[in-house]
Amino acid sequence: MRRALFILPLLTLALMAGFFAWSLTSGRDPASIGSAVVGRPAPKLDLAALRDGEPALTDALLKSGKPVLVNFFASWCTPCLAEHPLFTRLAERDGATIIGIAWKNKRADALQWLKRLGDPFKYAGLDLEGRTGLDWGLSGVPETYLVDGQGMVRLHFRGPITERDLNERILPALKGAK
Amino acid sequence: MRIALALLLLVFAFPAFAVDPSEVLPDPALESRAREIGRSLRCVVCQNQSIDDSNAEVARDMRRAVRERLVAGDKDAAVFDFMVARYGDYVLLNPPFKARTLLLWLGGPLVLLVAGGALLIAARRRKAIVPPRPLSDEEQRRLDSLLKE
Numbered sequence: 001m002r003r004a005l006f007i008l009p010l011l012t013l014a015l016m017a018g019f020f021a022w023s024l025t026s027g028r029d030p031a032s033i034g035s036a037v038v039g040r041p042a043p044k045l046d047l048a049a050l051r052d053g054e055p056a057l058t059d060a061l062l063k064s065g066k067p068v069l070v071n072f073f074a075s076w077c078t079p080c081l082a083e084h085p086l087f088t089r090l091a092e093r094d095g096a097t098i099i100g101i102a103w104k105n106k107r108a109d110a111l112q113w114l115k116r117l118g119d120p121f122k123y124a125g126l127d128l129e130g131r132t133g134l135d136w137g138l139s140g141v142p143e144t145y146l147v148d149g150q151g152m153v154r155l156h157f158r159g160p161i162t163e164r165d166l167n168e169r170i171l172p173a174l175k176g177a178k
Numbered sequence: 179m180r181i182a183l184a185l186l187l188l189v190f191a192f193p194a195f196a197v198d199p200s201e202v203l204p205d206p207a208l209e210s211r212a213r214e215i216g217r218s219l220r221c222v223v224c225q226n227q228s229i230d231d232s233n234a235e236v237a238r239d240m241r242r243a244v245r246e247r248l249v250a251g252d253k254d255a256a257v258f259d260f261m262v263a264r265y266g267d268y269v270l271l272n273p274p275f276k277a278r279t280l281l282l283w284l285g286g287p288l289v290l291l292v293a294g295g296a297l298l299i300a301a302r303r304r305k306a307i308v309p310p311r312p313l314s315d316e317e318q319r320r321l322d323s324l325l326k327e
Contacts, residue, residue: 031225033222033265034266035266036262036264036265036266036268043264129239130236131239133236134236134239134240134243137264137266138236139222139223139236139265140223140235
């Protein structure tokens, strides 16, 4: 019994080392706040169009039978700039349907930004007051959702999407979620 | 004089709230409920600030949504449900008691119980140690003779 107690510190060390190794390799992100919308029907979409003369955005866009990407962006947001080429590629090369929503952005600024960088959005809406963002559980921009053809949210990225997200998660989901 | 002034400032120092005067509801009863709720909702971009304390854009939207729900006649619980549906349990500064949070709630008391129990057992054992047997006459004589040398 006495002898067995001496193993205790060693055991504690082993437990901690195991936990740290798991934290390093499992891709666990302690800062992640998760998402409450993944695996549930997409929140409501009812927004004025960003571009002049286009019809308003409605829920029907999310239940077209084809998966869509929903990207919240703003012209004042630097990480949005970083992920923008990936959306251009998704639209042009992979034929993805992307809905862009300008969040807390002046209409003219958002339009100017898209004119400068190129516009990968099939549909674009304006969420000036952030009400739609709140319904979608948005914490800021950029954030990106993948909604399958039945209108269920499948993926939710907080922050800019990366090449790796695109190849390992978005493209397979676009192909799989019909 | 200076000390008196410092003390006075200390007494009248209020915590800084991010709530903007333009956000405040005209009905003081509703506003005080909104403050109560705002204090227990976590701002989703600042890790450990309530939405009442945070200047983040999202926190402001959340404060406005809380007030809109209250004006629409929602009970407090319904307002919390509204936020949890959008941001998950993360948004609650007071985590709910359920299977996933069992360790969080019971971990502390459990450690206290285990450590306290171990200490108690150790203390009992120490008391049980018998004092060494007194020296016999023979041993005492030997000790005396050795000390004399």
